[in-house]
Amino acid sequence: MSVYPDNLHYTKDHEWIRVEGDTGTVGITHFAQEQLGDVVHVQLPRAGEKFDAHATFGEVESVKTFSELFTPVSGEIVAANDALADTPELVNSEPYGGGWMIKLKLGDPSEVDKLLSASEYEDYLESQKED
Amino acid sequence: MIDFGGWDMPVQYTAGTIEEHMTVRTRVGLFDVSHMGEIEIRGPQALNLVQHVTTNDASKLADGQAQYSGLTYPEGTFVDDILVHRFADDHYFLCVNASNADKDFAWIASHAGEFDCEASNVSANYSQIAVQGPQALATLQPLTDVSLADIKYYWFTRGHVDGVPALIARTGYTGEDGFEIYFDPHESERIWDKLLAQGQSFNILPCGLAARNTLRLEAKMALYGHEIDDTTTVLEADLAWICKLNKGDFIGRDKLVAQKAAGLTRKLVGFEVLDKGIARDHYPVFIGDEQVGYVTSGSPAPFLKKNIGMAYLPLAHTAVGSQFDIDVRGRRLKAQVVPTPFYKRSK
Numbered sequence: 001m002s003v004y005p006d007n008l009h010y011t012k013d014h015e016w017i018r019v020e021g022d023t024g025t026v027g028i029t030h031f032a033q034e035q036l037g038d039v040v041h042v043q044l045p046r047a048g049e050k051f052d053a054h055a056t057f058g059e060v061e062s063v064k065t066f067s068e069l070f071t072p073v074s075g076e077i078v079a080a081n082d083a084l085a086d087t088p089e090l091v092n093s094e095p096y097g098g099g100w101m102i103k104l105k106l107g108d109p110s111e112v113d114k115l116l117s118a119s120e121y122e123d124y125l126e127s128q129k130e131d
Numbered sequence: 132m133i134d135f136g137g138w139d140m141p142v143q144y145t146a147g148t149i150e151e152h153m154t155v156r157t158r159v160g161l162f163d164v165s166h167m168g169e170i171e172i173r174g175p176q177a178l179n180l181v182q183h184v185t186t187n188d189a190s191k192l193a194d195g196q197a198q199y200s201g202l203t204y205p206e207g208t209f210v211d212d213i214l215v216h217r218f219a220d221d222h223y224f225l226c227v228n229a230s231n232a233d234k235d236f237a238w239i240a241s242h243a244g245e246f247d248c249e250a251s252n253v254s255a256n257y258s259q260i261a262v263q264g265p266q267a268l269a270t271l272q273p274l275t276d277v278s279l280a281d282i283k284y285y286w287f288t289r290g291h292v293d294g295v296p297a298l299i300a301r302t303g304y305t306g307e308d309g310f311e312i313y314f315d316p317h318e319s320e321r322i323w324d325k326l327l328a329q330g331q332s333f334n335i336l337p338c339g340l341a342a343r344n345t346l347r348l349e350a351k352m353a354l355y356g357h358e359i360d361d362t363t364t365v366l367e368a369d370l371a372w373i374c375k376l377n378k379g380d381f382i383g384r385d386k387l388v389a390q391k392a393a394g395l396t397r398k399l400v401g402f403e404v405l406d407k408g409i410a411r412d413h414y415p416v417f418i419g420d421e422q423v424g425y426v427t428s429g430s431p432a433p434f435l436k437k438n439i440g441m442a443y444l445p446l447a448h449t450a451v452g453s454q455f456d457i458d459v460r461g462r463r464l465k466a467q468v469v470p471t472p473f474y475k476r477s478k
């Protein structure tokens with residue numbers, strides 16, 4: 001699998017979303033998991049909770065640091081990845097697979113159009129490399 | 132790579148911190164610690180100078196023996212924590228923290244004039260590699276002419292590693308058996324590669340700063356700038372065992388004697404977070420509604436699989452079992468003082 005699959009949409013906060021119908025699956029990117037290092041805990045919301053776009057929906061903790069998680073788009077949580085409670089390392093090993101975090105019922109599908117494509121995200125990462 | 136006291140150093144290599152950590156606990160890991168500083172003290176009164184500036188009793192050392200010690204200000208607080216190696220009664224070799232090397236040397240040199248000896252900062256003359264873990268001896272032995280099994284813990288010898296003259300010390304900062312080797316920096320890349328190749332049969336891993344930190348934390352070893360600095364005394368840091376008040380006068384002794392007599396008001400403890408959550412460096416520590424200190428180091432402990440840390444607490448709350456709160460980004464988590472070291476290897 002590519003480091004940044006073409007079928008996903010990305011944010012500058014390093015989340016990705018995979019849209020299927022009116023539902024989106026959200027996780028963090030390869031870059032994000034690499035920066036965090038070994039993930040040891042993921043705090044996720046419960047089904048039914050509603051979020052605006054770019055709202056804090058949880059937190060990911062690694063051995064050396066932590067980071068807030070932001071919704072790429074608005075929506076209502078329909079599922080959270082319970083497997084991460086016992087196997088948070090999936091975020092590192094399968095950031096786009098078993099390491100997914102939440103599934104959202106999209107509040108406004110047009111918000112997805114404002115997100116970055118895989119190549120735009122890679123350009124963004126490149127532009128952030130200063131030294 | 133991060134900038135660590137002016138040195139570019141890897142936080143982790145490709146395996147990741149947890150795997151690096153576990154490798155040192157169960158097999159063998161390799162650390163490039165060339166950033167550490169080295170200071171030599173030579174001359175007829177070398178021991179007198181060492182005794183004057185440090186808290187432990189260097190007169191107890193034999194040739195080829197090393198000890199952990201404190202370099203202290205008149206207040207009994209830390210200039211640095213160091214390793215003192217005795218080559219001979221007129222020749223001592225100190226290993227000091229990278230970020231403190233210049234400060235330490237200036238401090239020692241400023242007192243050297245009172246004694247018939249000379250201090251020199253020889254940090255640029257040495258690379259240092261630490262080979263740590265149960266298989267450290269087996270990894271290093273084929274590359275050296277000295278019998279490593281004959282070097283006792285906290286002793287050292289001079290020999291060769293892959294033909295290069297080296298000081299080989301049975302010391303470390305991980306809580307495991309292992310060796311720290313000091314040698315000509317021009318040879319460091321080759322020796323690093325040789326050790327990695329030699330350790331391959333044990334699945335050796337190169338380890339970064341993050342694993343070095345979690346390993347030393349599990350072993351409850353202090354880190355300058357975290358547990359100890361110029362505001363914490365040797366006694367407060369729970370390091371009375373390196374504070375030999377009866378060895379004769381030394382810098383800071385008067386204050387430490389007075390503090391011991393008056394009783395400490397606070398002391399460093401090890402704690403375990405009881406609630407779900409991770410207490411990290413600098414998080415505020417509360418007893419009831421009163422903030423009484425902060426976390427000096429806090430992290431998940433990869434081997435123990437607990438969230439642990441160290442903090443200064445008022446003396447009345449330092450007993451094992453005593454509970455307190457830590458503010459983790461707005462959430463109050465319950466923590467408890469536990470026996471330390473958190474991790475102790477089985478002999």
